[in-house]
Amino acid sequence: MDREDDEQSSLAWFGKGMCGIFSLPAFILMLSFVGFCSLTAQAGIPVQQVVFMTGMVWALPAKVILVSSMMSGAGLAAAFLAVSLSSVRLMPMVAALVPELRTSRTPTWLLLFLSHFVAITAWVFAMENVPKVPRERRVVFFAGFGITLVAANMILVAVVYHFVADFPPIAAGCLFFLTPVYFLASIWHSARHPVVYVALLFGLVGGPLFYWLLPEFDILLAGLVGGTLAWFVERLWRHRKEVGA
Amino acid sequence: MTWQDGWWAYAFIAIAGWLATDIWRWLGVVAGNKLREDSEALNWVRAVATALVAAVIAKLILYPTGVLEQSPLWLRVGSVALGAAVFFLFGRKPAVGIATAIAALALGLWWLGF
Incomplete structure (x- = not known):
């Protein structure tokens, strides 16, 4: 070109x-x-x-x-x-x-x-x-x-x-x-990655949950804790599927 | 000095607004430059970013400001649930789900005498 x-x-x-x-x-x-x-x-x-x-x-x-x-x-x-x-x-x-x-x-x-x-x-x-x-x-x-x-x-x-x-x-x-x-x-x-669906659900629940627990840092904690859990859960599923297949 | 005084207002917005947000964007570029597209680390970053945005969404729905502050919680959650149901039933088109949720909210607000 x-x-x-x-x-x-x-x-x-x-x-x-x-x-x-x-x-x-x-x-x-x-x-x-x-x-x-x-x-x-x-x-x-x-x-x-x-x-x-x-x-x-x-x-x-x-x-x-x-x-x-x-x-x-x-x-x-x-x-x-x-x-x-x-x-x-x-x-x-x-x-x-x-x-x-x-x-x-x-x-x-x-x-x-x-x-x-x-x-x-x-x-x-x-x-x-x-x-x-x-x-x-x-x-x-x-x-x-x-x-x-x-x-x-x-x-x-x-x-x-x-x-x-x-x-x-x-x-x-x-x-x-x-x-x-x-x-x-x-x-x-x-969403093009399965982890996005899980993270979306965890964040939706985590937002209000952390607002109730620690309102100053709610969004941050919901992202870090919810996102990490979502990543962990999705990874577990992925590995299980790979082993099962 | 308060924010009404001419140049100080602009300096205030520049420091507390622009600098406070762009610092994080720049750090994001630095971090993102080190991530490989197919890595597990990027998958984690993606999950955290999505969960953060989702938490903002949940707060906007559950604890809104302005007019919606006076609207009942069941109406807001119900409108979103109805929008989601229609979204999944009819071909997962975003515009359809959004229109349903907004129409349900508008009808509810009207019915409640807003």
């Missing part, structure tokens, strides 16, 4: 990534951002800061925690700690995605840059769609999707912020509910 062809094809895959904005997950995320707008508008945070936050933090749960820290007048250190704890989950998510994205020649600085665009929606979308892309085009494809999704939501926030003040309660409730329901359906649908 000569260089010109190569560049053209890269551009085409970037474009295909951009088209991911017209997908169910992107649509649902945008609806969730409409919900986030109404939260920040009610909290009295200026729209410029909300747009800045959308681009810089990106992960929606982290932003919700940041906003609630700002509202309660928490200090910088306390807010940093709360947001950090909620974002530890980004580490295994990125770590699971990187081996799918890179080739042996992908520079690390590029992966560091692109990791900023990982949040739950982009992760679920990438884990589902990246395997269908030729390996040497995956980074470009993800860049097209991730950058477009962040930019589109920054514009959305800037525009919608002024209109969300009085939403009917049923619409607001349904907007909020879309996010968890979509995550559930999409993770189950896109």
Whole structure:
């Protein structure tokens, strides 16, 4: 393949990534951002800061925690700690995605840059769609999707912020509910490894269980303990099947 | 100083928001770069990542904020259960399951007078 062809094809895959904005997950995320707008508008945070936050933090749960820290007048250190704890989950998510994205020649600085665009929606979308892309085009494809999704939501926030003040309660409730329901359906649908089904069930039970036991670290513990148990159980089944066969 | 004062608000968001999240993404790149695609270690990382996201999902359903805070638990769990049942019965299409769950919630909220 000569260089010109190569560049053209890269551009085409970037474009295909951009088209991911017209997908169910992107649509649902945008609806969730409409919900986030109404939260920040009610909290009295200026729209410029909300747009800045959308681009810089990106992960929606982290932003919700940041906003609630700002509202309660928490200090910088306390807010940093709360947001950090909620974002530890980004580490295994990125770590699971990187081996799918890179080739042996992908520079690390590029992966560091692109990791900023990982949040739950982009992760679920990438884990589902990246395997269908030729390996040497995956980074470009993800860049097209991730950058477009962040930019589109920054514009959305800037525009919608002024209109969300009085939403009917049923619409607001349904907007909020879309996010968890979509995550559930999409993770189950896109799972390509049996361990994902087991981990999903263990996490669903572990979340409330650890919230009841140790509310400060619930998500972390549910992930570590639930995930490790799920991995162990699935491995046991796999080995038993191999022995039985 | 509070978050309303001009530049301080942006510095606050940059440190407590951006830095606090991107640190973990960068660590994820460093860790992920060392994982082989077919390794047992990656399988474990995958399980932990999925369980973490699942815990976030469960909390959003069981302990929501905003309007849903006042809605009964049975309605939220029932809507998800109905959505899941339809998802598994009719070809496992995500859009079908999602639409069912949301429609059930909307009907329930309307019926309860929200």
